[in-house]
Amino acid sequence: xxxxxxxxxxxxxxxxxxxxxxxxxxxxxxxxxxxxxxxxxxxxxxxxxxxxxxxxxxxxxxxxxxxxxxxxxxxxxxxxxxxxxxxxxxxxxxxxxxxxxxxxxxxxxxxxxxxxxxxxxxxxxxxxxxxxxxxxxxxxxxxxxxxxxxxxxxxxxxxxxxxxxxxxxxxxxxxxxxxxxxxxxxxxxxxxxxxxxxxxxxxxxxxxxxxxxxxxxxxxxxxxxxxxxxxxxxxxxxxxxxxxxxxxxxxxxxxxxxxxxxxxxxxxxxxxxxxxxxxxxxxxxxxxxxxxxxxxxxxxxxxxxxxxxxxxxxxxxxxxxxxxxxxxxxxxxxxxxxxxxxxxxxxxxxxxxxxx
Numbered sequence: 428x429x430x431x432x433x434x435x436x437x438x439x440x441x442x443x444x445x446x447x448x449x450x451x452x453x454x455x456x457x458x459x460x461x462x463x464x465x466x467x468x469x470x471x472x473x474x475x476x477x478x479x480x481x482x483x484x485x486x487x488x489x490x491x492x493x494x495x496x497x498x499x500x501x502x503x504x505x506x507x508x509x510x511x512x513x514x515x516x517x518x519x520x521x522x523x524x525x526x527x528x529x530x531x532x533x534x535x536x537x538x539x540x541x542x543x544x545x546x547x548x549x550x551x552x553x554x555x556x557x558x559x560x561x562x563x564x565x566x567x568x569x570x571x572x573x574x575x576x577x578x579x580x581x582x583x584x585x586x587x588x589x590x591x592x593x594x595x596x597x598x599x600x601x602x603x604x605x606x607x608x609x610x611x612x613x614x615x616x617x618x619x620x621x622x623x624x625x626x627x628x629x630x631x632x633x634x635x636x637x638x639x640x641x642x643x644x645x646x647x648x649x650x651x652x653x654x655x656x657x658x659x660x661x662x663x664x665x666x667x668x669x670x671x672x673x674x675x676x677x678x679x680x681x682x683x684x685x686x687x688x689x690x691x692x693x694x695x696x697x698x699x700x701x702x703x704x705x706x707x708x709x710x711x712x713x714x715x716x717x718x719x720x721x722x723x724x725x726x727x728x729x730x731x732x733x734x735x736x737x738x739x740x741x742x743x744x745x746x747x748x749x750x751x752x753x754x755x756x757x758x759x760x761x762x763x764x765x766x767x768x769x770x771x772x773x774x775x776x777x778x779x780x781x782x783x
Contacts, residue, residue, distance in 0.1 A: 440587070452482040466491050466523065602634065614764070680733055705774060
């Protein structure tokens, strides 16, 4: 088993990474409250809730199964979950456990942050994307029709438990969506890790357990380091949004249905990298490496065709907009990034035309 520590003072916690961790929950979560509300969806609960229930047999568990899909990370779902908590008599000494992917984790975390002004929260991410990204760092949110994650809070979990066995039931599309977020870490923070990903792309595509163990561990280590330096995203943590400004626009434009989050981030990362190449922040050879790795992992490298005015409309709803200027995360070669709003509409339009 690998443990990654997220250092946040009195709110520090561990990320436990290993196969078969669901069966070890009693040991891994010794301080878990007696009354536990588990948020999941029917697909995940069918596969994994029985293992959670067996491991936590001494606890009182209530399962709530939300509908599956990004479109259900909504105010109406938030209200339904809160109503269930109240109806079941859960008080401030309860715990909320997210058993699922990023949608479940984001929503469960926001409920935990607001119910009785904050109750204990635990993440058990079951998708690759949520294991390497959304379960770590304390970002919780729900969507609004006008944009993704517009309503939310920073609220750290007490622990994150990653069971590699959960990846076996992922569809090929959902699995590959998670690979996009792993590639991101190499681009923005660790050029050696990016090279390792190039060398192990075939093993990752085949879901090699040893390759996955290291890829997940290194991704979590990088995110933990960044979050420890900048929990509230006033500086370096913004680098983690590489590809997300464009990706969120793609998701909103397609009504959170046609593209997975990882697919949108992959296409958005190509756009951001192309912008870096065009503005001489990234060499053409490094851009080709990013493009080739995404292609090798069978991730989208072209965004859907959209009018420039529509791109601007969606991106200006992004949380990273300040003083009505869109802030873009652009890679500086491999292993580093920057946040800039110093792009002209002409530069942006030309790259969007090329990448769509």
